C-alpha cells in the first residue's frame with residue numbers, strides 16, 4: 145500500500161450506523177479532513193472504520209453503499225458487518241429444501257418493514273443489489289489486531305476464537321448463513337451476540353410491546369455495565385421496561 149511507512153501511526157475514525165444517510169456521511173467525512181480523489185473519499189493519515197449498518201431506513205442507501213464500498217476497496221476505509229447487512233442476506237436468500245420455510249429470514253410484516261427502504265431504492269437496480277449482497281459476504285464480522293479491535297455490537301472472545309477455528313477467518317459463507325437461522329446453534333449465537341448484542345428474558349413471563357407493535361419477551365442489555373443490581377441498570381433499548 146502507498147505510504148505504508150505511515151501505517152503504524154495511522155489513526156482510525158470509527159463511524160457507526162449510516163442507515164442510508166449518504167449526504168450526512170459525505171459532510172462528516174469532509175469535516176474530518178477526508179477529500180475525494182478520483183471520486184473516492186480518502187485521508188492522508190487516517191482510515192475510516194465503518195462498524196456496520198450501512199443500509200435500511202435512510203433516503204440514500206444506494207449512495208451510502210457505493211461511497212463506503214469504494215472507500216473500502218481503495219483502502220481508505222475498513223468495515224465490519226452490522227445486523228442490518230446480515231438480515232438483508234437472510235431476507236434475500238431462499239431457505240433450503242426441508243427447512244419448512246421459503247426464505248431464510250421470513251418475509252413477515254415486521255421484517256418487510258425493516259428492509260423496505262432498501263428494496264425500494266434498489267428496485268430499478270436489481271443487479272446492483274445482488275452485487276452488494278455478494279459483497280456483504282466479504283465483510284468481516286470483526287477486526288482483531290494486536291492493538292485494535294472492532295465489532296458491531298458485542299465482543300465475545302470465546303465465540304470469536306471458535307469462529308476463527310471453524311471459518312478460518314472473519315467472514316461468513318452461505319453455509320454459515322443457513323446454519324445461523326437456528327438461533328441456538330453456534331452460528332446463530334455468533335451472529336446474534338456479535339451483531340445484535342446481549343439480552344435477558346423478562347421475569348415471570350412478562351412481555352413488552354414495542355413502539356413498532358412487536359411483542360418481546362427479551363430486552364437488550366448493557367453487557368458493559370459495572371456492578372449492576374437491577375434490570376434498570378442494564379436495560380439498553382429505546383422501549384422502556386414495564387414499570388414494575
Ligand SMILES: [Mn+2]
Pocket residue numbers: 161197226227228296339
Ligand atoms: Mn445494528
